[in-house]
Amino acid sequence: MDATAIAPNPSRSLHRFANPGRFLRLSGRFLAPLAWTGAILTVIGLGWGLFFSPADWQQGDAVRIMYVHVPTAWLASAGYMGLAVCAVFSLVWRHPLADLAAAEIGPVGAGVTALCLATGSLWGKPTWGAWWVWDARLTSMLVLFFLYLGQIALVRAFDDPERGHRAGAILALVGVIDLPIIKFSVDWWNTLHQASTITLTSAPSMYVGMLWPLLISALGFSLGFAAIVTARLRAAVMERRLRGLLMARAQAGA
Amino acid sequence: MTRKRRRMLVLAVSAVCLGSAAALMMSAFSSSMELFIAPADLAAHAPRPGRVFRIGGLVEAGSLKRTETGGHPSATFRVTDNVASVKVTYTGILPDLFREGQGIVALGTLRPDGHFAASEVLAKHDATYMPKDVVDALKKSGEWNPASGPPPPASTWNTLSPAQKKS
Amino acid sequence: MNHLPYIAAAYGLTLAVAVGFSLAAWIRMTRARRRLDAVDPRARAATSPRVAG
Numbered sequence: 001m002d003a004t005a006i007a008p009n010p011s012r013s014l015h016r017f018a019n020p021g022r023f024l025r026l027s028g029r030f031l032a033p034l035a036w037t038g039a040i041l042t043v044i045g046l047g048w049g050l051f052f053s054p055a056d057w058q059q060g061d062a063v064r065i066m067y068v069h070v071p072t073a074w075l076a077s078a079g080y081m082g083l084a085v086c087a088v089f090s091l092v093w094r095h096p097l098a099d100l101a102a103a104e105i106g107p108v109g110a111g112v113t114a115l116c117l118a119t120g121s122l123w124g125k126p127t128w129g130a131w132w133v134w135d136a137r138l139t140s141m142l143v144l145f146f147l148y149l150g151q152i153a154l155v156r157a158f159d160d161p162e163r164g165h166r167a168g169a170i171l172a173l174v175g176v177i178d179l180p181i182i183k184f185s186v187d188w189w190n191t192l193h194q195a196s197t198i199t200l201t202s203a204p205s206m207y208v209g210m211l212w213p214l215l216i217s218a219l220g221f222s223l224g225f226a227a228i229v230t231a232r233l234r235a236a237v238m239e240r241r242l243r244g245l246l247m248a249r250a251q252a253g254a
Numbered sequence: 255m256t257r258k259r260r261r262m263l264v265l266a267v268s269a270v271c272l273g274s275a276a277a278l279m280m281s282a283f284s285s286s287m288e289l290f291i292a293p294a295d296l297a298a299h300a301p302r303p304g305r306v307f308r309i310g311g312l313v314e315a316g317s318l319k320r321t322e323t324g325g326h327p328s329a330t331f332r333v334t335d336n337v338a339s340v341k342v343t344y345t346g347i348l349p350d351l352f353r354e355g356q357g358i359v360a361l362g363t364l365r366p367d368g369h370f371a372a373s374e375v376l377a378k379h380d381a382t383y384m385p386k387d388v389v390d391a392l393k394k395s396g397e398w399n400p401a402s403g404p405p406p407p408a409s410t411w412n413t414l415s416p417a418q419k420k421s
Numbered sequence: 422m423n424h425l426p427y428i429a430a431a432y433g434l435t436l437a438v439a440v441g442f443s444l445a446a447w448i449r450m451t452r453a454r455r456r457l458d459a460v461d462p463r464a465r466a467a468t469s470p471r472v473a474g
Binding site for chain 3: 064
Binding site: 063134174177194197 | 258261262265268269272273276280284287288289290292310349350351353356359374375376377378379380381382383384385386387388389405407408409411412413414
């Protein structure tokens with residue numbers, strides 16, 4: 001049994017600060033390389049996709065929207081998975097960083113999901129002929145966006161932050177059910193949205209000259225997402241430490 | 255049992271309950287999750303006459319006739335799922351991706367004579383992405399005719415160099 | 422149909438959101454560090470890898 005489980009009042013004891021301290025030191029070291037690698041890969045991937053990759057024989061240049069739409073779609077799901085992992089760490093181990101991390105992943109994930117929906121709409125109009133259709137893929141992605149919004153609101157809805165984090169974690173875990181629905185919606189039901197191009201079972205049905213920029217920009221987006229969340233988490237840890245110090249000082253002065 | 259393990263157990267049990275509830279609900283509502291009806295299912299699940307619904311399938315090769323009614327472009331074509339097919343009429347501008355062999359989804363009603371009067375036609379893009387010269391090379395070598403069916407397996411063309419293919 | 426406006430809108434939107442989130446995170450981080458420094462200079466030892474050793 002570790003110390004986290006027996007500490008009677010975790011918010012006052014020292015271990016609450018021990019782990020975040022190590023996080024600050026570690027993240028301070030890798031944040032800058034992470035952010036720069038992400039930015040450079042994103043620029044390479046998008047530049048390649050925008051100017052050097054071939055146009056699709058049917059969609060023409062509209063296919064270039066894929067290089068922003070697909071990475072944001074992957075990240076929307078991956079970010080929510082991150083939220084769920086944080087929720088497990090928070091609910092089971094009461095990990096002090098997991099609550100803060102979930103609170104910082106939420107808004108970034110919602111932003112990425114909004115981008116996925118918006119770029120998808122901008123891609124749908126010139127190719128399908130419609131901005132939006134209520135098919136299973138689009139609807140389940142919209143549900144994911146609302147799950148993010150719900151988590152963001154719930155985390156901040158209580159006067160006691162501990163309760164907010166707990167409620168947000170439970171919603172995050174309940175919402176995980178939407179992830180397989182998003183993934184398999186195009187296989188389980190008939191949709192306007194096309195099926196997956198990149199699968200584990202067969203060769204990607206995409207020309208290599210389009211696949212490479214897509215994979216590079218997806219990697220760049222992912223590293224960028226990680227860097228933004230890390231930076232926000234660093235800020236959150238420092239803000240909490242600041243509040244602790246100010247409160248301790250006020251009590252000592254009183 | 256430690257508190258940590260108890261919390262883990264509670265989480266696992268809730269996950270199983272929630273997962274099965276969701277799975278049951280989805281299988282119950284499965285048919286309403288479908289965006290469109292395939293021509294082969296039209297006979298079995300024929301919606302009431304006059305009801306607006308969507309059909310989906312491929313535009314049958316050789317069936318497309320573009321005409322003009324009252325100054326507006328209009329088209330008749332057959333939508334097939336390779337089992338059954340249904341005649342579709344539509345007045346309006348077809349999407350850019352519309353062609354014979356393309357997947358489409360049409361919104362409209364079934365008329366008494368059995369044809370589908372569409373008020374909206376959307377192109378359903380498939381999951382393949384190819385540059386034009388690769389398609390031209392495949393057409394030239396006779397490996398694929400886009401009007402007649404889906405493209406050949408991806409591994410035969412996704413690293414194809416069109417210049418190489420020509421020589 | 423001309424696809425350029427759609428492509429420009431998609432890339433522009435993505436760029437705007439990415440830059441917005443990055444800048445906001447950066448500003449929030451530097452402000453938190455500055456305020457922490459002002460309250461307790463020793464606390465900085467834990468936030469910066471250079472001083473940590």
